Each structure stands twice: as structure tokens, then as C-alpha cells.
Amino acid sequence: MKLTELIEPLSCKIIHEGSDFADTTIENVTASDLMSDVLVVDKHNLLIVTSLASDQVIRTGDIVGARAVIVVNGKALPATMSKLAQELDVSLLLSPLTKFMACVRIGRLMNTE
Amino acid sequence: MKALPVNPDQSPLVVLDLLFKLKIKDVMTAEVITVQRTDSLRKVQHLMRDSRISGVPVSENRRLFGIISIDDIIRALDAGHINDPVDRHMSVNVVVLEEDMPLSFGISYFDKFKFGRFPVLNHNNQLVGILSSRDVSTTLLLELLKEYRKIEEQLPHHAPQSAGPISQRFRINRYDFENAGKAAQAIKKILIKRNVPSARIRCAAVAAYEMEINQVVHSIGGNLSYVIDDDKIELFAIDDGPGIANVDQALEEGYTTANEWIKSLGFGAGMGLTNIRRVADEFSIRSTLGSGTRVHAVVRLKDSNGSATDKTR
Structure with missing residues (x-):
């Protein structure tokens, strides 16, 4: 699944486009607000779905090699977060959906492939 | 006056x-x-x-x-x-x-x-x-924050890119979530330049990051240092206190003493030490209540078959 396919179904606002944003493929998804749990995930082409709006989400994403982060619940993002996303080259999107609904829609998209 | x-x-x-x-x-x-x-x-x-x-x-x-x-x-x-x-x-x-x-x-x-x-x-x-x-x-x-950043940038922490052992030490401050992860990030950069397989880089970065977070969350401050040579990275997290009352308990997955504020920041799930032990090839911890905690971890930088090529990406 391409990351860009998620934008419309999840009504995402794009905060930062990482390099090859248009071609970013997502194969695995983890939905968590606990960064320690995310750090356990050892999967490629990973997308992190979280309702935690903090710089540490981006750092964690960078460390586990995640391709993108979607912050749900339309959270207000700290200004430093998009800056860090740029610096570490992690795509950052913001969705107004709840974490559950976002996951349901991502799940449906992944299933139809 | x-x-x-x-x-x-x-x-x-x-x-x-x-x-x-x-x-x-x-x-x-x-x-x-x-x-x-x-x-x-x-x-x-x-x-x-x-x-x-x-x-x-x-x-x-x-x-x-x-x-x-x-x-x-x-x-x-x-x-x-x-x-x-x-x-x-x-x-x-x-x-x-x-x-x-x-x-x-x-x-x-x-x-x-x-x-x-x-x-x-x-x-x-x-x-x-x-x-x-x-x-x-x-x-x-x-x-003052700006000045402090300027001074920090002037510190000689730009590691050489060539092979050979290199080491560096980072100061970690209590509750300084803003800077937590910078050591892990720096380590990751160095290992990428050294063409270390990405799975190995990931293990080293996760270990360093959890060490940083542990010090930010639980200690009154400390240091994280690394030594990188051709085969391995050694990480030392040494803090100034307060020490862990029961180390065995701290090593149990899910055991935590973190407060709600720390949990609201996405940490303190009781996974830190477990995660370090999971990704490291060698792991040890020593702690004395009242003085401090010392965590040591080694991550090998070559794949298990000895090749240094990247099979994962």
C-alpha cells in the first residue's frame, strides 16, 4: 500500500513530506501511544499511528526506521515536531479520525490489495 | 542600589x-x-x-x-x-x-x-x-537556551568518519525530554557512515535511546557514552542516582515506577531495560540505592554470518 493512498480515506493533513513521499510503501503498521512498545517493533516499511503529539514520536520513528507517522485525533502538534520530522526525514501526517477509525480504514485498504 | x-x-x-x-x-x-x-x-x-x-x-x-x-x-x-x-x-x-x-x-x-x-x-x-x-x-x-545550544555545538563531538575505535560521551539531564534521543541519533549517523547493516544499527540505536530515556525519566541525571570499533558498539549509561531498590524487579517487563506525567509523554511502560536486553548481545546492570545505576550493553555490528553487507533493505 502506498502512503499516499491513506491521505484521502483518513482525511490527512500533510505536515511534512519525507523524501520519495509519493512512492513510500507501507507494509506494516503499529498503532500505539507507548513509544517503548513501538521500539520493540522490528518491521520494514513501517507506519506509526499514534495519538501522542510529541517530538519523541518522530525520534522513535527514526530509530525504528519508520517511513511515516500519522498523528490521530486531530491533535495540536508542537511546532518542533514538524521541524524534527524534516530533520530526520520522517513523513508526518495529521488525521482528525480517532485511532480506532484510522486503523479500521487502514486495515480495509490493506485488505483490498 | x-x-x-x-x-x-x-x-x-x-x-x-x-x-x-x-x-x-x-x-x-x-x-x-x-x-x-x-x-x-x-x-x-x-x-x-x-x-x-x-x-x-x-x-x-x-x-x-x-x-x-x-x-x-x-x-x-x-x-x-x-x-x-x-x-x-x-x-x-x-x-x-x-x-x-x-x-x-x-x-x-x-x-x-x-x-x-x-x-x-x-x-x-x-x-x-x-x-x-x-x-x-x-x-x-x-x-540562555540559545547560548547553551551554541556552546554545545562548539563541543568537539563530531566523530571521525574513518574506521578505528571512536568514543563520545553525552550528558543526560533529568526530565529533559527535548534532547532525549540525540545520542541515539548521533550513533545511528556514525554507524550508517560505517556501512553497518541496518538491522544492527537499529539494535544499537534502540539500546542507546532506551538508556537515554531511562536516565531522563528515572535518574537525577547522568552520562551515556559509547565506544565503537570494527566489530561492536559498547554503551555505558552511568547515572548519578538515586539507584534502583530491586534490580530484578526493574528487569521485569511491565514493571514501572514512572508517574502519570511521564506516561502521558509515551514512556514509562516498564519496557526500557527489557528492550535494551532484547536488542543487545551483552547486557549487565549494577545499581546501588543512594548512589547510582550503571548499565552496560554491547551490540555487535556485523550480521551473524560475519558479513558486513546490508541484507535488510
């Missing part, structure tokens, strides 16, 4: 430098809330409540006539003249600052006059701002 609130002989130059370099106009609030002479004290009372301020200059066309403080309002309420116009009760002998004075001057005024705020005038005696102690502390903190 005390010239400065700090001792010039014992304070870091950076602080003294800021106090003289910054001008009142760099620190003041430029958008001043004012009232006119004919406004009622009642209006001022509402203005103070709505804008959460405790003093309002009386000014028309940037000319300053006086100042009304919250004390004047309380007195007016007491004496029943709250509906009087401002100019009957304002203080007319206003202590003012000039916009080009150094900040040190402004600070000494707070000490000397015990007022909560000073109107700021320009050369033409026009009201251009107001200085409160809040403006001073906020600006100083921000400026």
Missing part, C-alpha cells in the same frame, strides 16, 4: 554578557494595553481582569500621563470611587525606562523601586512598550 542581581565576579560570562547586550526594547512587551485619562477606574478594573495584568499606563497618542496599578483599583473599590475618571487617582510620578538602556538597568530598577512593571519610552518620550519581570525572566531563559 544593587547594580545587578548576580555577582559579576562569580557568574558565567554568558549571563553577564546577556544582561548588557540585550536592550530594554529586546525584552519589553511592545503591544501595550493603555487607558485614557477620562476612562473610569471601573473600566480599568475590567481591563485588568480580562487581560490578566496588574498595571496599566494612562496614555493618549503615545504620550504617557500616569499609571494605574491594581492597588489603586483596590483602594477605589474600598473608598467607593471606582466610577471616577482615571486621572483623579493615577500615579503621575511614573518611573520609566528608555528603550535603549541595557537590560541590566531594567533589572536593577525592579530591585530598587519594587514596582511590578515599568513603562518604556523612546527618545521622543513616546510610550513604546512596558517591561514586567515576566518579560525579563522569559527572555533571559530563551536567550
